[in-house]
Structure formats: structure tokens, C-alpha cells
Amino acid sequence: MAEHLSTRLDKVLTQKARLGIMSILMVLEEADFNHLKDKLGLTDGNLSTHLGLLEDAKYIRIRKTFAGKKPKTSCLITERGRRAFLEHMNTLEKIIRSIPGA
Amino acid sequence: MTESEKQNALESIALIKTLVDRSHREITHAGSGWICIIWGLYALLGYAGSHLLHHWHSYALAGWWWPFLSLFGFAASVLVIRRKAATRSSKLKGSLTGWFMLFWIPLILLMAALIALCVLLPDLPMKYITPFVLLVVSAGYLMIGLMFHKSLLVMGFLGLAGTFVTTVFFIEHAGPILSLLFGLGLIVTGLLLNRRR
Numbered sequence: 001m002a003e004h005l006s007t008r009l010d011k012v013l014t015q016k017a018r019l020g021i022m023s024i025l026m027v028l029e030e031a032d033f034n035h036l037k038d039k040l041g042l043t044d045g046n047l048s049t050h051l052g053l054l055e056d057a058k059y060i061r062i063r064k065t066f067a068g069k070k071p072k073t074s075c076l077i078t079e080r081g082r083r084a085f086l087e088h089m090n091t092l093e094k095i096i097r098s099i100p101g102a
Numbered sequence: 103m104t105e106s107e108k109q110n111a112l113e114s115i116a117l118i119k120t121l122v123d124r125s126h127r128e129i130t131h132a133g134s135g136w137i138c139i140i141w142g143l144y145a146l147l148g149y150a151g152s153h154l155l156h157h158w159h160s161y162a163l164a165g166w167w168w169p170f171l172s173l174f175g176f177a178a179s180v181l182v183i184r185r186k187a188a189t190r191s192s193k194l195k196g197s198l199t200g201w202f203m204l205f206w207i208p209l210i211l212l213m214a215a216l217i218a219l220c221v222l223l224p225d226l227p228m229k230y231i232t233p234f235v236l237l238v239v240s241a242g243y244l245m246i247g248l249m250f251h252k253s254l255l256v257m258g259f260l261g262l263a264g265t266f267v268t269t270v271f272f273i274e275h276a277g278p279i280l281s282l283l284f285g286l287g288l289i290v291t292g293l294l295l296n297r298r299r
């Protein structure tokens with residue numbers, strides 16, 4: 001049963017930085033690149049890599065616009081991302097409940 | 103299941119909880135700290151400036167002091183919203199604009215009440231003007247607080263209680279007491295909101 005549970009965890013979301021990005025987007029729905037960088041304490045390159053992986057999984061959508069002359073990157077959570085996050089959290093809770101005394 | 107996997111699950115849930123709570127708090131209080139500080143300074147500078155200008159017999163300037171400060175407060179609030187909203191989500195932008203609007207509704211109520219006061223009670227002694235103004239503003243915050251924000255409800259309640267006590271016991275010094283009470287109250291609230299982020 002326990003073995004089965006750990007295999008049900010979403011591979012994309014097992015990484016803490018990606019889980020952090022998705023946690024923020026679950027509440028805000030949309031967040032600016034700098035906001036995520038600031039909240040998660042990641043470097044530009046690191047954050048870009050994680051966002052790329054989340055985008056490949058179709059969990060987020062990346063929108064590039066201009067605020068005046070400055071380029072602005074916004075990340076939006078998709079319905080698929082929302083479902084994956086909830087499922088992942090559900091599995092995590094089941095794993096924790098399976099711990100004796102937790 | 104290994105111990106490290108269990109530990110990992112616990113850490114992941116803790117991370118989710120922290121970030122979700124922080125984001126919720128941010129939505130609720132986005133920019134409100136600075137908006138409180140701006141209007142707190144408005145109350146303090148407004149009273150002090152108007153008092154000094156009267157003391158120096160610059161009555162025309164004293165008449166323009168509050169409208170000038172209102173414009174300054176308005177511009178500063180818009181600046182806070184623009185700067186915050188430029189880098190954050192549309193949800194935060196909505197929350198910021200909401201806060202800004204909530205601050206203005208009582209002031210609009212106040213303007214209506216002041217016009218009514220001038221028409222209906224033109225001979226009201228000066229010492230009653232500040233308590234009257236703050237009673238109206240506090241009642242406005244209380245009404246809005248009941249509908250939208252708990253913090254505004256507390257502000258409205260404290261405002262009404264403070265104004266009532268000052269009017270009954272210290273009416274001769276109502277101006278400075280109430281300006282200090284409201285001004286410092288808003289500044290302290292703003293600093294606390296900023297620290298909670």
C-alpha cells in the first residue's frame with residue numbers, strides 16, 4: 001500500500017521549487033516572474049528551468065508582454081496544473097496518514 | 103516506504119501550507135500597509151499644518167491645506183497601487199484597488215456630511231467639527247468593515263469609541279487628541295500590516 005502511494009506522486013511536483021511555484025499559483029492564479037523569484041529565493045536561471053518544465057507538463061502557461069519598455073513574464077496556472085497539484089497533495093496527505101502516530 | 107520518503111512528504115505539505123498561507127495573506131493585505139501609513143500621515147500633517155497656518159494668520163492657505171494634502175494622499179495611494187500591481191498578479195491588483203476604494207468611501211460620506219453640516223448647522227462651534235468629522239469617518243469604516251474587511255471594522259469601532267470618549271471628557275482638546283489617535287493609529291496599523299507580509 002505504502003509503496004503504491006509513493007509511486008502515485010507526480011514526478012514533476014516532487015521537486016520543492018516546482019511545488020513552491022504551483023502552491024503560489026494555486027492561490028494567485030497568475031504571478032509575475034520577479035514575484036516568484038522573490039518569494040522562492042531562486043536565481044533567474046533556476047526559476048526559468050523550473051518554469052520550463054512546468055510549462056512542458058502543461059501545468060502552467062507563460063505569457064510574455066511588455067510593461068512600458070520592460071519585458072514582463074507572467075505565469076498562469078492551467079486547469080490541468082490545478083488538478084495535478086490537488087492530486088499530488090492528496091497523495092502526500094495519504095502518505096503522511098500512513099505514518100504510525102502522524 | 104522509507105523514512106526519508108515520509109519525511110519528504112511532511113516537508114512538502116509544510117512548504118505548501120507556508121506558501122499558500124503567505125499568498126492568501128498577501129491578497130488580503132496587499133499594499134494596505136502603505137495606504138494606511140499615507141492616510142495616517144495625512145491626518146497628522148493635516149491637523150498640524152492647518153493649526154500652524156491659523157496660528158500664523160494665513161487663513162487662505164489654511165483653507166487650501168486639506169484639499170492639497172488630499173490630492174497628495176490620493177496621488178501617493180495611486181503610486182503605491184501602480185508600483186505593486188506592476189509586478190504582481192491580477193488578484194493582488196484587485197485587492198489593492200479594493201483597499202484604496204474602501205479608504206475613499208468614508209471620505210465621500212464625510213464630504214456629504216460636511217455639506218449637510220454647513221447647510222443645517224452653520225453656527226456649530228469649531229471644537230465640535232473634528233469629533234463630528236471623525237464620527238462620520240469611523241461610522242463609514244464600521245459599515246464597510248461589516249461588509250468587507252475585519253481590520254476596517256476594528257478601525258471603525260476604535261474610531262467611534264475614541265471619538266466618543268474624547269468628545270465627552272476632553273472636548274476642549276478634541277482636535278489634537280483625535281488627530282493623534284487617528285493618525286498614529288493608522289500609521290501603527292500600516293507598520294504592523296507591512297511587518298506581517
